[in-house]
Amino acid sequence: MRVLLAGATGAIGVPLVRALTGAGHMTADAVLHEATALRGAAPRLKVGDPTNALRHTGTENLLAAARAVGARRLVTQSMILGYGYADHGDRVLTESDAFGLPRRSYADTVVAGCESTEQQAFGAGDVEGVALRYGLFYGPRAFSDMFADLMRKRRPCVPTGGGGTNCWIHVDDAARAWPLLPRAEFAPPSGVRSGRRTRLDVGMTSAHEWPTTIAEAEAVQERLRPLVDLDDEGPERVEFVAGLDVGYAADGDEVTGAVVVLEADTLRVVDSAVVRRRAAFPYVPGLFAFRELPPLLAAMEELTVTPGLLVCDGYGLAHPRRFGLACHLGVLTGLPVIGVAKTAFVGTHDDPAAERGSWSPILLDGEVVGRALRTRRGVKPVYVSQGHRIGLDRACAHVLRMAPAYRLPEPIRLADRLSRT
DNA sequence: GCGACAG
DNA sequence: ATCTTGTCGC
Ligand SMILES: [Mg+2]
Numbered sequence A: 001m002r003v004l005l006a007g008a009t010g011a012i013g014v015p016l017v018r019a020l021t022g023a024g025h026m027t028a029d030a031v032l033h034e035a036t037a038l039r040g041a042a043p044r045l046k047v048g049d050p051t052n053a054l055r056h057t058g059t060e061n062l063l064a065a066a067r068a069v070g071a072r073r074l075v076t077q078s079m080i081l082g083y084g085y086a087d088h089g090d091r092v093l094t095e096s097d098a099f100g101l102p103r104r105s106y107a108d109t110v111v112a113g114c115e116s117t118e119q120q121a122f123g124a125g126d127v128e129g130v131a132l133r134y135g136l137f138y139g140p141r142a143f144s145d146m147f148a149d150l151m152r153k154r155r156p157c158v159p160t161g162g163g164g165t166n167c168w169i170h171v172d173d174a175a176r177a178w179p180l181l182p183r184a185e186f187a188p189p190s191g192v193r194s195g196r197r198t199r200l201d202v203g204m205t206s207a208h209e210w211p212t213t214i215a216e217a218e219a220v221q222e223r224l225r226p227l228v229d230l231d232d233e234g235p236e237r238v239e240f241v242a243g244l245d246v247g248y249a250a251d252g253d254e255v256t257g258a259v260v261v262l263e264a265d266t267l268r269v270v271d272s273a274v275v276r277r278r279a280a281f282p283y284v285p286g287l288f289a290f291r292e293l294p295p296l297l298a299a300m301e302e303l304t305v306t307p308g309l310l311v312c313d314g315y316g317l318a319h320p321r322r323f324g325l326a327c328h329l330g331v332l333t334g335l336p337v338i339g340v341a342k343t344a345f346v347g348t349h350d351d352p353a354a355e356r357g358s359w360s361p362i363l364l365d366g367e368v369v370g371r372a373l374r375t376r377r378g379v380k381p382v383y384v385s386q387g388h389r390i391g392l393d394r395a396c397a398h399v400l401r402m403a404p405a406y407r408l409p410e411p412i413r414l415a416d417r418l419s420r421t
Numbered sequence B: 001g002c003g004a005c006a007g
Numbered sequence C: 001a002t003c004t005t006g007t008c009g010c
Helices: A013-023 A050-069 A108-122 A145-152 A171-180 A214-227 A289-301 A325-333 A392-402 A410-419
Strands: A003-006 A030-033 A073-079 A128-134 A136-138 A168-170 A240-248 A254-263 A268-278 A309-313 A337-341 A359-364 A367-373 A382-388
Touching: A003 A050, A030 A050, A050 A073, A050 A108, A073 A108, A108 A128, A136 A145, A136 A171, A168 A171, A214 A289, A214 A325, A240 A289, A240 A410, A254 A289, A254 A410, A268 A289, A268 A410, A289 A325, A309 A325, A309 A392, A309 A410, A325 A337, A325 A382, A337 A392, A359 A382, A367 A392, A382 A392
Parallel strands: A003 A030, A030 A073, A073 A128, A136 A168, A240 A309, A309 A337
Antiparallel strands: A240 A254, A254 A268, A337 A382, A359 A367, A367 A382
């Protein structure tokens, strides 16, 4: 394995060297452009910025180096800034979006630099060019870690209005993606979103509100409740389902969030994640999402596979304020969520018939808020309620399919087991 | 006012 | 949720 790495002492370079020397994944000789200016970088962008020069003439030189050493591949560093220094809204930008176009913003020189390094790499002909469009990194030596640090201090800098979503990637994770590049199959397998693997274990998950008092917590629920979608029938079939549960340490106040992702058809495990941390809220009936949500979201961030449906241990709509854990999880993730509880909570219901698949509605203030659903003949039913973006009929169909052998659906059964280990 | 109350 | 041995039933 022969690799020429320009920029070995940088934010990506250091973990990349660590990964390359240990992994041995490199099968082709390659030149990697991770170089930024070591000196002379101005605090504010200006014409003639030395790092930008590395995009233009630096790429030129490294391409010449690649040819000189007979490398088959040149991997260069680009940036999402190349899409334009502007608010792009909620839409996810992809390679099909326009890139490198000037917008008469002060960042145009950098946009041009990104376009230059990419076009040089792509147009090399004899050398295969790959460009990585970097976004926000955090971790040692990363420039944007200064913003991450503000989040750690709970003083995030957010766009006007406080909305927006950013995707942060740890430099170690970014470096770990590099050894995969020389493989031909660059496209991630279905259901896997490359670049989404993040380590937001420092509380950067988002600007979500984490109340500390009961009154605040109830107010948050009232405020978020209108965001729940109960009308969407939701997916009839999904490729991947995730089960979520939280375990509690025998002593102290540590909580362990666990997520297990299964292939829906086979119920085989394809991914999982566990996160242990201090509990931020006590258990209060009606507010237990504030205890379980933080470790669950943190565990979700660790996943490599993005599930199309979540199943959580607890209620959704069947809740004193119609906003149980399943709803809260849905609003925060945007994913369809089914709540499956093991014991009764609010409302009334008849005991369903003994057959597997029989059910009776759970009534609260004259409304149907869920179902007691028998998943095994003669065994206590589970309590199914809508969380977000899923109809009650469809939710029950999913639960029955996911619980072929035991009372509890496999996803939460496995998540429960994982949260205890 | 009292008790019950997802995990 | 957790502590925790045995017991009952399929
Ligand atoms: Mg649980």
